Amino acid sequence: MLIEFSATNYRSFLTTQSLALAANTATELQEENSFVSPVSNLPRLLRSSVVYGPNAAGKSNLIQAIAFMKRFVLSSAKESQEGEKIDAAPFLFNRQSSLNSSEFEVLFIQDGIRYQYGFAVNSKKVTGEWLFAYPEGRSQKWFERNYDPETQKDIWYFGPKFTGRRKVWQEATRSNALFLSTAIQLNNEQLKPLFNWFDHKLHVIDQGGNLHPGFSTSECEKEEKKKKILKFMNAADLSITDIFLEKKEFSTKDLPAEMPQNIKEEISKELDGKKLTSLFFMHPSSDKGEDVALEFEEESAGTRKLFTLAGLWLDVLDNGLVLFVDELDTSLHPHLVRFLLNLFHNPETNRHNAQLVFTTHDTTVLDQTLMRRDQVWFIEKDAENATRLYPLSDYKPRKGEALQKGYLYGRYGALPFPGELRF
Numbered sequence: 001m002l003i004e005f006s007a008t009n010y011r012s013f014l015t016t017q018s019l020a021l022a023a024n025t026a027t028e029l030q031e032e033n034s035f036v037s038p039v040s041n042l043p044r045l046l047r048s049s050v051v052y053g054p055n056a057a058g059k060s061n062l063i064q065a066i067a068f069m070k071r072f073v074l075s076s077a078k079e080s081q082e083g084e085k086i087d088a089a090p091f092l093f094n095r096q097s098s099l100n101s102s103e104f105e106v107l108f109i110q111d112g113i114r115y116q117y118g119f120a121v122n123s124k125k126v127t128g129e130w131l132f133a134y135p136e137g138r139s140q141k142w143f144e145r146n147y148d149p150e151t152q153k154d155i156w157y158f159g160p161k162f163t164g165r166r167k168v169w170q171e172a173t174r175s176n177a178l179f180l181s182t183a184i185q186l187n188n189e190q191l192k193p194l195f196n197w198f199d200h201k202l203h204v205i206d207q208g209g210n211l212h213p214g215f216s217t218s219e220c221e222k223e224e225k226k227k228k229i230l231k232f233m234n235a236a237d238l239s240i241t242d243i244f245l246e247k248k249e250f251s252t253k254d255l256p257a258e259m260p261q262n263i264k265e266e267i268s269k270e271l272d273g274k275k276l277t278s279l280f281f282m283h284p285s286s287d288k289g290e291d292v293a294l295e296f297e298e299e300s301a302g303t304r305k306l307f308t309l310a311g312l313w314l315d316v317l318d319n320g321l322v323l324f325v326d327e328l329d330t331s332l333h334p335h336l337v338r339f340l341l342n343l344f345h346n347p348e349t350n351r352h353n354a355q356l357v358f359t360t361h362d363t364t365v366l367d368q369t370l371m372r373r374d375q376v377w378f379i380e381k382d383a384e385n386a387t388r389l390y391p392l393s394d395y396k397p398r399k400g401e402a403l404q405k406g407y408l409y410g411r412y413g414a415l416p417f418p419g420e421l422r423f
Contacts, residue, residue, distance in 0.1 A: 001038070001045055001109040002202075002322045002355055006118075007065035008103040012058040014091040014386035016103070019062065021046045021355060024374045028399065032345045033372050035353045039114050041137060046375055047344045048356040050365055051389075052407065053379030054416035058387030059359040060207055062379065063326040067204040069104040072121070074199055077181035082174045088121045093385045101127045108322075110197040117180070117194060125175040131194070133161070142190075145179055164188055203316060205325045213296065213304070216311030217279055220245055229310045236306055236339050241291050242282040247275045281307075301331040309340070317343060320352030329362040337362050338370065345370075366403035373397055378414035 006018040023034040023044040034044040053059050072086075091097040105118030113135045120128035127147040133140050142162035146155045154175075158166045169183040184195045205211050219225040220243050233240050250271040255264050279296040281303070296304060316323045329337050337360065343349045344356045365371060376392035395412055397403060406412060 003107040006105045009090045009097050010065050010102040011061040011089050012387040017389040029372050049375050051359045051377045053414040057379045059379050060326050063206045063324050067206050070198050076177040077185045085123050086121050088123050110193045201321050203323045207326050213308040219311040232310045240281045244280040246278040250276050305331045316354045320354050322355045325358040328358040329360045334362050334364040363404045380414040
């Protein structure tokens with residue numbers, strides 16, 4: 001369960017910008033849109049948050065920031081060698097910031113324990129890393145690592161509650177890798193819940209093309225999962241009677257005739273001897289005859305996206321995961337966006353307290369019958385061309401206030417201001 005995420009000096013983020021999923025004391029939609037934290041002395045947590053802002057203001061950078069953090073935690077110890085560059089991306093519109101480290105921190109709950117973990121990196125090395133745990137409700141610093149530019153060495157601290165082969169893990173940690181990632185590679189048990197949160201609990205759909213129908217398709221190979229996906233699709237009013245998978249062995253004859261021969265050869269090497277799956281949606285015919293089969297590529301962009309989301313959406317809800325999605329509304333009607341969001345807000349369909357953070361341009365979501373005021377965030381650029389992330393609550397909107405109208409009229413900022421074009 002996510003409590004808060006922060007990023008500093010990353011892409012368009014210059015100063016520290018934080019997104020919090022802690023609910024305030026407002027009572028509207030309390031049972032639907034928030035839940036009781038499993039850790040005592042913490043506020044209720046929100047089931048979702050939405051982020052608005054003009055194009056190029058930094059919405060996608062927020063999603064990319066959490067994606068970078070996840071990717072680096074999972075791969076820094078096993079997919080790079082000493083001396084290889086880190087794909088850090090500091091704020092470039094300021095000379096000093098371009099030389100400084102990018103920093104990321106996340107507060108979350110895993111297996112009933114609250115964690116606060118973060119790290120700082122530049123293109124060459126990890127310059128800082130820290131972990132606090134609260135297994136008994138009190139802060140325990142398990143480890144901290146800081147790079148000293150004068151000695152060009154890391155300064156390490158290990159707390160008494162962090163046990164095991166600390167010296168071995170420390171010495172095995174490369175300058176361009178995380179201690180967390182390295183210790184996990186060397187079978188550290190104490191850090192596994194932390195690592196598993198990034199690996200299994202956190203999912204990110206950014207604009208980099210990692211949204212693919214493959215997962216939903218593979219889920220349809222299991223009859224019970226297929227029924228759930230079919231029910232999901234029809235709940236969105238798409239009138240699909242069945243989902244049919246056809247498997248056949250790969251053949252170069254299936255490739256487009258106009259495809260260059262060298263590309264055909266490369267694809268053939270990769271797929272030779274493998275079976276490919278074709279996906280069909282069955283639709284009722286108008287004359288009550290046999291159902292009509294449409295291949296996945298023949299369906300509308302909205303249907304394709306909804307199916308692509310279906311398997312992941314149900315998996316997130318079934319397992320209480322945390323999902324970040326960039327531009328959720330792309331190719332989807334506002335009613336479908338509301339449908340997807342309501343699945344998170346319904347305690348019956350979200351029994352395990354899954355959480356959703358998404359960016360959108362769909363202002364119909366700004367509806368106080370759908371969203372609490374503390375679930376809405378805005379992003380805009382300041383005079384330094386740096387992103388500022390701030391909550392709607394900064395404006396203290398009234399209960400029942402027309403949020404969509406207020407946003408479009410500019411009350412909360414985070415709007416584009418196109419000028420007049422003349423030729």
